Amino acid sequence: MLEKEAMRNWDADFAYSEHTKIYEQYDGLKGTPLPLEFHQAVLRTCTPPHNNVRAYTARLLQEEKVRWHKLNHPCETRFRKILENIIGAGFKPSIEDYHFILSHFAAVGHYKGARKYMRRMGEMGLEPTRETFGFFLEAIAHRISLPTPSPSRSIVTRGLITMTFQTLREMANRRIPPSAKNLDLAFRILNHVHDLEGLAKFLKLSYGMDLSYLDSPPIDAASVPSTSTADSSLEVQPFSTSALNSLLETLGRWGQISKMVYVFETLTNPLPIPSKPDNTFDDDDDDFSPVQQKWKRHSAEPNTTSFNTLIKHCVAHGYPALAKHYAAQLMHQEHVSTTRLQKDLKQKPLSEIESPHLAVNFGTLRPIEGFANRSHNVELLRWVIRACKLSVRRKYRSWTYYDQIKSMYDPQLETSTSDAPVTPESSSSFATPPIPPSLPKPPRSPTFHIPTHLWVLKHDIASLSGLKWDTRNILSSTIAKNKARLGRRVRRGKDVYMRDKADRVEVNPRAWKKKVNFRENGRKVKQKQQQRQQQRQKKKYLGKNFDPAIADIGSSRASEA
Numbered sequence: 001m002l003e004k005e006a007m008r009n010w011d012a013d014f015a016y017s018e019h020t021k022i023y024e025q026y027d028g029l030k031g032t033p034l035p036l037e038f039h040q041a042v043l044r045t046c047t048p049p050h051n052n053v054r055a056y057t058a059r060l061l062q063e064e065k066v067r068w069h070k071l072n073h074p075c076e077t078r079f080r081k082i083l084e085n086i087i088g089a090g091f092k093p094s095i096e097d098y099h100f101i102l103s104h105f106a107a108v109g110h111y112k113g114a115r116k117y118m119r120r121m122g123e124m125g126l127e128p129t130r131e132t133f134g135f136f137l138e139a140i141a142h143r144i145s146l147p148t149p150s151p152s153r154s155i156v157t158r159g160l161i162t163m164t165f166q167t168l169r170e171m172a173n174r175r176i177p178p179s180a181k182n183l184d185l186a187f188r189i190l191n192h193v194h195d196l197e198g199l200a201k202f203l204k205l206s207y208g209m210d211l212s213y214l215d216s217p218p219i220d221a222a223s224v225p226s227t228s229t230a231d232s233s234l235e236v237q238p239f240s241t242s243a244l245n246s247l248l249e250t251l252g253r254w255g256q257i258s259k260m261v262y263v264f265e266t267l268t269n270p271l272p273i274p275s276k277p278d279n280t281f282d283d284d285d286d287d288f289s290p291v292q293q294k295w296k297r298h299s300a301e302p303n304t305t306s307f308n309t310l311i312k313h314c315v316a317h318g319y320p321a322l323a324k325h326y327a328a329q330l331m332h333q334e335h336v337s338t339t340r341l342q343k344d345l346k347q348k349p350l351s352e353i354e355s356p357h358l359a360v361n362f363g364t365l366r367p368i369e370g371f372a373n374r375s376h377n378v379e380l381l382r383w384v385i386r387a388c389k390l391s392v393r394r395k396y397r398s399w400t401y402y403d404q405i406k407s408m409y410d411p412q413l414e415t416s417t418s419d420a421p422v423t424p425e426s427s428s429s430f431a432t433p434p435i436p437p438s439l440p441k442p443p444r445s446p447t448f449h450i451p452t453h454l455w456v457l458k459h460d461i462a463s464l465s466g467l468k469w470d471t472r473n474i475l476s477s478t479i480a481k482n483k484a485r486l487g488r489r490v491r492r493g494k495d496v497y498m499r500d501k502a503d504r505v506e507v508n509p510r511a512w513k514k515k516v517n518f519r520e521n522g523r524k525v526k527q528k529q530q531q532r533q534q535q536r537q538k539k540k541y542l543g544k545n546f547d548p549a550i551a552d553i554g555s556s557r558a559s560e561a
Contacts, residue, residue: 130171140160
């Protein structure tokens with residue numbers, strides 16, 4: 001009953017929409033011979049866009065108007081009738097028609113309907129492609145992210161993961177190598193369950209790599225896909241940067257920090273494979289199998305997202321030293337990349353220079369700043385401030401350099417960038433922190449594009465400058481709290497650690513205040529501040545010849561009267 005009521009609400013909401021009017025006019029032409037193109041046009045216009053349908057189904061689930069196990073597409077009946085009309089008219093639906101329906105099912109997570117229409121494709125003699133399986137994996141990935149009651153959550157999740165592995169095996173049987181999108185969707189699905197064995201199985205099936213021994217061939221030689229398609233079940237896929245980021249995110253979310261660091265260090269710094277085995281021990285020459293000769297070591301180039309993922313999960317699981325190490329490593333690699341880029345600009349044309357993929361941004365240092373704030377780590381807060389200063393200074397120099405040379409490549413670039421960013425350092429430490437501006441995002445380009453790079457630099461300068469000012473405020477507040485806490489110990493006669501003494505000693509309260517420059521923010525200080533504020537207000541309204549003593553006498557007499 002709830003599902004039927006929800007469908008009535010759907011029909012009521014879209015009763016006067018263009019999509020419903022088109023379908024009603026099409027439904028009124030029953031019995032009229034129509035060309036195939038007409039049916040296909042109606043199929044693509046009888047439903048709202050993907051985003052609208054996804055938002056509507058999500059609202060139905062949130063309002064509990066549709067049960068989670070009966071989730072489907074609101075216009076599934078329209079799709080079925082249009083396909084029946086195409087077949088009844090003697091035509092054959094194309095694979096693009098099925099892909100359109102599968103894309104809508106993927107938008108709402110209707111994996112059961114997607115599987116049913118994939119079987120119908122086989123009955124019509126249409127062979128599925130990478131895109132077909134990609135829509136089905138997208139439907140599973142969206143469905144596994146939707147809320148499910150806790151008693152059934154584990155059962156549903158296990159079923160969807162099993163279905164994912166069956167899909168990958170089917171692609172292998174059909175000699176269809178998965179695309180990068182298919183593998184990224186599989187990573188997203190595996191994120192929702194802590195299953196290291198399933199992840200290792202997926203990596204061995206898709207990439208021919210062993211998660212425990214990334215720098216060597218898998219132990220099971222039969223599971224290694226070959227590079228030739230004649231005798232292989234699945235072609236080995238190159239390990240891309242997006243796959244590296246997905247693997248790091250999966251291991252970090254599961255809390256496998258040591259495994260995550262091992263994966264990053266092994267795949268980003270691969271060892272060269274020897275062409276021949278080492279002849280030091282001649283008796284072991286027979287152990288060098290043909291699998292090792294055909295096996296190719298995987299590697300991937302890290303980008304900013306790779307380092308930010310490492311830093312985020314290291315901080316979340318209590319490893320600030322590792323996070324600090326990778327942040328410093330990213331800062332060094334960004335400096336090296338910037339130097340090499342400026343050198344290439346003098347030697348190569350602009351079309352042959354690739355855009356940089358390593359840069360320190362707000363997401364790099366913000367997790368470290370948050371951890372230092374929660375743990376009241378003063379030294380780590382100071383390190384974040386120094387890192388922000390250094391990054392902003394380097395980015396400002398780069399911005400100045402590219403802003404000067406942009407007219408040398410194209411005179412039209414003079415008007416394509418906005419005003420200069422804020423200066424990295426202010427003359428006063430009490431100046432107002434810069435506000436990150438809202439900048440229009442330029443189009444992306446695979447090659448180096450100066451306006452895009454200038455926009456990125458300006459955005460990073462603004463965000464890192466704001467982070468620096470926030471960290472300064474947190475540092476001052478943390479130091480004041482530490483002084484107040486230690487001051488309470490001193491007043492109680494307890495010992496505190498003094499660096500000049502290199503020991504815990506008892507300190508005189510007056511000497512303590514003078515040594516640490518502590519100003520107690522008590523009631524007397526607040527009263528003095530209020531008196532000064534009142535005097536400033538009186539002087540403002542009474543004129544320059546205002547005498548605070550006379551005003552106080554007058555106010556006291558008025559109170560006595």
